[in-house]
Amino acid sequence: MHRADIRPVPFLTAAMTELFGIPLPALLSQLLLGLVNGSFYAMLSLGLAVIFGLLNVINFAHGALYMMGAVFAWMGLTYFGLNYWVMLAVAPLLVGVFGIIIEKLLLRHLYKLDHLYGLLLTFGLVLLIEGLFRSFYGVSGLPYTVPEQLEGATNLGFMIMPNYRAWVVVASLIVCFGTWFVIERTKLGAYLRAGTENPQLTQAFGVNVPLMVTLTYGFGVALAGFAGVLAAPILQVQPLMGSNLIIVVFAVVVIGGMGSIMGSILTGLGLGVIEGFTRVFYPEASSTVVFVIMAIVLLIRPAGLFGKEK
Amino acid sequence: MPLSKEFVVYLALFAVVAILPFVGAYPVFVMKVMCFALFACAFNLLIGFTGLLSFGHAAFLGGAAYATGHALKFWGVSTEIGLLIGLLSGAALGFVMGALAIRRSGIYFSMITLALAQMLFFFFLQAPFTGGEDGLQSVPRGKFLGLVDLSSDVALYYVVLGIFVLSFLLIYRTVHSPFGQVLKAIRENEPRAMSLGYDTARFKLLAFVLSAALAGLAGATKTLVLGFATLTDAHWSTSGLVILMVLVGGMGTMLGPILGAFVIVALENKVGEIGMFLGRITGIEWFNGLGESVTIVTGLIFVICVMSFRRGIVGEFNEWWARRRAAASA
Numbered sequence: 356m357h358r359a360d361i362r363p364v365p366f367l368t369a370a371m372t373e374l375f376g377i378p379l380p381a382l383l384s385q386l387l388l389g390l391v392n393g394s395f396y397a398m399l400s401l402g403l404a405v406i407f408g409l410l411n412v413i414n415f416a417h418g419a420l421y422m423m424g425a426v427f428a429w430m431g432l433t434y435f436g437l438n439y440w441v442m443l444a445v446a447p448l449l450v451g452v453f454g455i456i457i458e459k460l461l462l463r464h465l466y467k468l469d470h471l472y473g474l475l476l477t478f479g480l481v482l483l484i485e486g487l488f489r490s491f492y493g494v495s496g497l498p499y500t501v502p503e504q505l506e507g508a509t510n511l512g513f514m515i516m517p518n519y520r521a522w523v524v525v526a527s528l529i530v531c532f533g534t535w536f537v538i539e540r541t542k543l544g545a546y547l548r549a550g551t552e553n554p555q556l557t558q559a560f561g562v563n564v565p566l567m568v569t570l571t572y573g574f575g576v577a578l579a580g581f582a583g584v585l586a587a588p589i590l591q592v593q594p595l596m597g598s599n600l601i602i603v604v605f606a607v608v609v610i611g612g613m614g615s616i617m618g619s620i621l622t623g624l625g626l627g628v629i630e631g632f633t634r635v636f637y638p639e640a641s642s643t644v645v646f647v648i649m650a651i652v653l654l655i656r657p658a659g660l661f662g663k664e665k
Numbered sequence: 666m667p668l669s670k671e672f673v674v675y676l677a678l679f680a681v682v683a684i685l686p687f688v689g690a691y692p693v694f695v696m697k698v699m700c701f702a703l704f705a706c707a708f709n710l711l712i713g714f715t716g717l718l719s720f721g722h723a724a725f726l727g728g729a730a731y732a733t734g735h736a737l738k739f740w741g742v743s744t745e746i747g748l749l750i751g752l753l754s755g756a757a758l759g760f761v762m763g764a765l766a767i768r769r770s771g772i773y774f775s776m777i778t779l780a781l782a783q784m785l786f787f788f789f790l791q792a793p794f795t796g797g798e799d800g801l802q803s804v805p806r807g808k809f810l811g812l813v814d815l816s817s818d819v820a821l822y823y824v825v826l827g828i829f830v831l832s833f834l835l836i837y838r839t840v841h842s843p844f845g846q847v848l849k850a851i852r853e854n855e856p857r858a859m860s861l862g863y864d865t866a867r868f869k870l871l872a873f874v875l876s877a878a879l880a881g882l883a884g885a886t887k888t889l890v891l892g893f894a895t896l897t898d899a900h901w902s903t904s905g906l907v908i909l910m911v912l913v914g915g916m917g918t919m920l921g922p923i924l925g926a927f928v929i930v931a932l933e934n935k936v937g938e939i940g941m942f943l944g945r946i947t948g949i950e951w952f953n954g955l956g957e958s959v960t961i962v963t964g965l966i967f968v969i970c971v972m973s974f975r976r977g978i979v980g981e982f983n984e985w986w987a988r989r990r991a992a993a994s995a
Contacts, residue, residue: 413772461972470772471718472971475912478905479967486961490954599783602901606780609773639791646784650765653777657768 377635383514385631391520391589393627394527395421397620398582399604401531402575404613405538408551409571412462412473418601419484420576424450424583425592426488429497439502443584450580455573462572463565481598488594496591523585530581531620538616547571606649612662622660674920682826692818693890698930699829700887705910705922706836707879712908713917714840715872716852720775720904721762721782722880725755727899728785729881734801734894735794744807744815748828748885755881756874758785763873767866770855779901786899800895804888821890828886832879837919839875848872902960909963912970915977924978929963936962 399417406414427446431437437445457480465472505519538544549557550564558564583597590596604623611622626645634641652660682699686692704726711717733751736742742750766777789795796802806815815821839845850858851865859865888894897903906929914925937956944952955961970977976984 407772413776461968464972468975471775472975474718474772474775475908476968476971478908479964479971482902482905482960482964482967484964486958486964490951490958490961598901602779602783605776606783609769609776609780642787642790643784646780646787649777649780653765653768 375636380514382632382635384516385635386628387514387516387520387524387631388634389628389631390524390624391627392630393624394524395582395586395600395623396604396607396627397531397623398527398578399600400607400611400619400623401534401616402578403604403608404616404619405534405578406572406575407613409547409554409568410462410466410473411470412465412477413470413605414572414575415474415477415601416457416480416484417477417576417579417604418597418599419481420450420454420597421579421583421586421600422488422594422597423453423484424580425499425587425590425596426492426497426583426594427580428584428587429499429592432499433497439584439588443581446584447577447580450583451573451577454576455569458569458572463569481601485594485598492594494593494595496593499587499592501588519588523589526585527582530578534578535616535620603645606645608659610645610649610652610659612659614659615661618659618661671919678920678923679830683823686819686822692822694930694934696818696822696825696890697887698927699825700883700890701907701910701930702923702926703829703832703886704880704883705907705914705926706833707876707883708907709911709916709918709922710836710839710876710879711872712911713921714845714852715848715869717869717873718775718908719766719778719873719876720901720908721766721778721780722877722907723899723901723903724762724782724785725758725877725880726884726887726903726907727789727894727896728758729755729884730888730894730898731789731795731801732881733885734804734888737807737888738801738804743811744809744889747807748882748889751885751888752878752882755884756878758881759874759877760870763870763877767869767873779904782899782904783901786896786901789896789899795894795896798896800893801888802893804892804894806889806892815889825886825890828882832882836879840919844868844871905967906963909967909970911977912975913966913977915979915981915983918977918979918983921977921979928978932962932966933959 399421403414403417406412424446427449428439428442431442431445432439461476461480462473465476501519505522508515508517509521510516536544538547546557546562546567549560550562550567554564586592586596607623607626608619610626611618613619626648629648630641630644633644640647682695685695704722708719708722711719729751732754733747736750737744737747762778762781765781766774769777790797794801806821808814809820809824813820813824815824840848847858847863847868850861850863851868855865884894884898887898910925910929911922912925913928914923915921936959940952940955943955944950974981
């Protein structure tokens with residue numbers, strides 16, 4: 356399972372306050388856990404949406420590339436003694452470069468065909484990448500500890516907050532909103548949006564669209580790699596860690612619709628929180644609640660919460 | 666009525682499969698291939714003839730496998746009723762999943778089917794009747810129609826062959842019926858089919874349910890053959906495997922899925938040996954463990970097929986045949 360361990364954080368104070376029969380600190384710590392999972396959903400669905408916008412490819416390999424980010428972080432530490440902070444920058448770069456190679460070598464040749472072939476190709480890549488990593492590292496988790504600067508927890512009075520989890524939420528929010536800002540508010544982003552809208556016309560205006568496509572794919576998968584490094588200290592680092600996650604992220608994408616950047620971020624975070632609450636009130640459903648919500652959204656608003664029906 | 670060339674090929678194939686147990690083939694292996702061939706044919710009805718890529722067909726195979734296994738083991742129903750229960754549970758699951766999934770098209774359709782199948786997988790993981798990680802073990806085969814004792818592999822072999830042939834004929838009939846023509850029209854151009862007055866959503870749902878029911882029958886038969894149902898049947902990797910079978914054999918061809926199923930099932934059985942062989946001749950230790958990582962090989966085949974072999978074996982053969990004919994008549 357990809358999810359963070361669900362052990363509630365021990366609470367010392369304020370244990371008397373209750374909400375719906377659940378002690379408030381327990382509820383808040385589940386909320387934080389939900390936000391952590393939601394951060395991963397947000398980063399991954401954001402990457403999927405950016406890639407889909409320009410390439411019309413659903414990148415099935417996103418989960419595998421997230422796993423690569425985490426394993427690269429572990430390899431950096433184990434083989435080269437590079438610490439967490441170095442790998443937080445290096446691993447996404449490596450994953451991005453790997454993505455660029457995939458795009459140039461394989462994906463590029465499928466753009467003219469039915470979109471389904473992009474999905475099938477990246478699905479094959481998942482099997483290949485996961486199989487390769489598995490043949491070297493097995494399926495048992497590779498140990499990776501929280502960086503010392505973020506060890507321990509902070510007592511906020513109403514709850515005990517583990518520092519690393521707070522960092523994951525903050526870091527992913529910065530990256531997500533940074534991406535939103537670049538795409539929606541800068542000139543580079545305007546080119547990108549133009550390329551999504553009408554690639555031929557954008558090219559005619561002198562923008563190098565094929566290069567932009569390559570870099571967009573590289574950036575999208577680098578986001579997945581970044582999420583992987585963030586996940587390394589709290590989730591088990593192992594070759595199959597991305598495969599269940601990516602399916603949940605697909606559901607997130609269906610719920611949100613891929614039309615809007617902000618929509619992907621908000622849907623991801625929101626579903627993480629809902630999942631966290633489900634774990635408190637009805638734990639049996641916590642692994643399926645996102646799918647149930649997807650079914651309901653499909654019945655009420657098939658295009659997704661933020662989507663536009665094409 | 667003169668037999669068409671196509672039917673001669675089918676008859677020859679049938680004759681070969683029918684005598685296989687007497688020429689030394691291992692019946693359980695061939696039965697397993699037939700189950701997956703039926704699964705692949707059912708899947709091909711959607712991808713090949715309707716243009717819908719379902720990424721959740723494992724749900725029908727796995728769901729029906731559990732339903733049949735449970736009915737045979739705990740309710741003590743007769744074999745044919747057990748199979749019928751599998752077929753119907755596949756159809757019921759297909760109806761629910763299909764009704765939701767056809768609300769979106771293209772790539773979203775694939776993602777929705779995948780997500781719904783994953784939901785079912787988590788349900789099976791927790792539900793008491795599936796046996797969790799262990800699966801449902803030692804399912805009895807019983808007697809077919811109360812007459813034929815199926816504990817003999819050879820007797821079961823011909824029952825499975827019968828199920829396969831009947832299902833194949835049903836698919837053949839469907840594809841070549843007016844209904845099948847509408848499905849093809851939807852595959853080629855859905856808006857145009859709609860503008861001709863066809864309720865395409867209904868046609869798509871019907872095709873989906875039919876495909877799910879036959880996939881369910883494949884799962885039910887598989888439980889009967891192997892005597893167990895496990896979570897693997899319902900896992901997303903099985904949905905991927907059936908896509909690969911159809912892709913390798915040839916989408917939208919009648920024989921492609923059968924050939925693809927044979928190639929992939931045989932490969933999965935032999936990958937370990939191939940790895941050992943490569944390890945021996947190259948001296949690279951890593952190859953010896955290839956049997957543990959079959960997905961490297963299936964993944965590689967996936968990539969190769971998508972990049973440069975999109976018609977599949979049968980599709981490429983038909984193409985070559987047509988070109989040869991054209992050259993001969995010119």
